[in-house]
Each structure stands twice: as structure tokens, then as C-alpha cells.
Amino acid sequence: MHIFTTILESLLVKVQKFKMAKEVWDALCAKNEKKALTVVVDIRHCIYELKCKDESQVLMHLETLMKIQEQLMGMGAGLPDTDLVTVRVQARPHLI
Numbered sequence: 761m762h763i764f765t766t767i768l769e770s771l772l773v774k775v776q777k778f779k780m781a782k783e784v785w786d787a788l789c790a791k792n793e794k795k796a797l798t799v800v801v802d803i804r805h806c807i808y809e810l811k812c813k814d815e816s817q818v819l820m821h822l823e824t825l826m827k828i829q830e831q832l833m834g835m836g837a838g839l840p841d842t843d844l845v846t847v848r849v850q851a852r853p854h855l856i
Contacts, residue, residue, distance in 0.1 A: 767788065774787065800835055803832055804837070825851070
């Protein structure tokens with residue numbers, strides 16, 4: 761199979777037992793989909809943890825939030841509008 765020449769050896773060990781190309785492909789997809797979910801979870805964690813510490817950097821902070829939201833949307837996992845508003849409100853600098 762040509763697919764065996766294009767994957768890492770560590771993956772090859774896991775999929776070489778399959779006889780049909782579809783079985784190999786399904787196993788590779790399943791592995792990468794799990795990895796993608798981990799990435800989405802990590803990115804979402806980051807966006808919820810972001811805080812704007814200085815009132816003078818609000819614009820830069822909002823731009824960062826929007827870039828992360830665009831990245832999530834590109835992965836089909838953008839935050840719903842209500843969550844995005846919550847993140848924006850909670851991230852604002854606290855004025856004393």
C-alpha cells in the first residue's frame with residue numbers, strides 16, 4: 761500500500777496489521793481526530809484564561825481574542841456568541 765510509505769514509522773507499527781486500505785485510513789483518521797479535539801480543548805482553555813491586565817491594552821486584548829476565535833472557527837469549534845461575550849466581559853481590566 762502506498763499509504764504505508766507516507767506515514768511515520770510509529771504510526772506504521774499501529775496500522776500495518778490492517779489488510780484493507782479503508783481500515784488503515786479509518787484508524788489514522790480516528791487517531792488524528794482525537795488529537796484535534798485535544799487541540800480545540802487547549803485553545804478554548806487559553807481563551808477562557810486570557811485576561812486584560814491593563815486598560816491601555818484593551819484593543820490588543822480584543823484582537824487576540826478575535827484571532828483565537830477565528831482559529832477555533834476554522835476548526836469548526838468557534839465559541840457561541842454568548843460564550844464569547846462572557847469571555848470579553850470577564851477578561852476586562854478591573855478598575856479600582
